[in-house]
Amino acid sequence: MSQQQIEPPAWIVIPPSAYRPESLPKRMLDMYTLFGSTEGKTCRRCKNLLDNGHGGHSHRYYKCDLQRLTNGPATDWRARWLACGKFEDKP
Numbered sequence: 001m002s003q004q005q006i007e008p009p010a011w012i013v014i015p016p017s018a019y020r021p022e023s024l025p026k027r028m029l030d031m032y033t034l035f036g037s038t039e040g041k042t043c044r045r046c047k048n049l050l051d052n053g054h055g056g057h058s059h060r061y062y063k064c065d066l067q068r069l070t071n072g073p074a075t076d077w078r079a080r081w082l083a084c085g086k087f088e089d090k091p
């Protein structure tokens, strides 16, 4: 069975410069919709991005401190995502 691409509702804001917007999860689209984006910045440089380390695997696990936090993958974050409007530069 093939997976069907679901179009996001029209009220969701997707910044034109977002990296692969078709692959962004709802939790990140919600951040853009609520707070806008910060052009030229990614979550990597935001002080709200929590680095949870490797977790025994080869890649790092990140979470956004402004989101509901769980230990599961549903709240994992990507450092390469275009920053939202709540971006705060790391000191």
Ligand code: SF4
Pocket: 031, 042, 043, 046, 047, 048, 049, 063, 064, 065, 066, 082, 083, 084, 085, 086, 087, 088
């Ligand atoms: S830029 Fe926005 S979404 Fe990214 S880590 Fe910071 S607060 Fe979270």
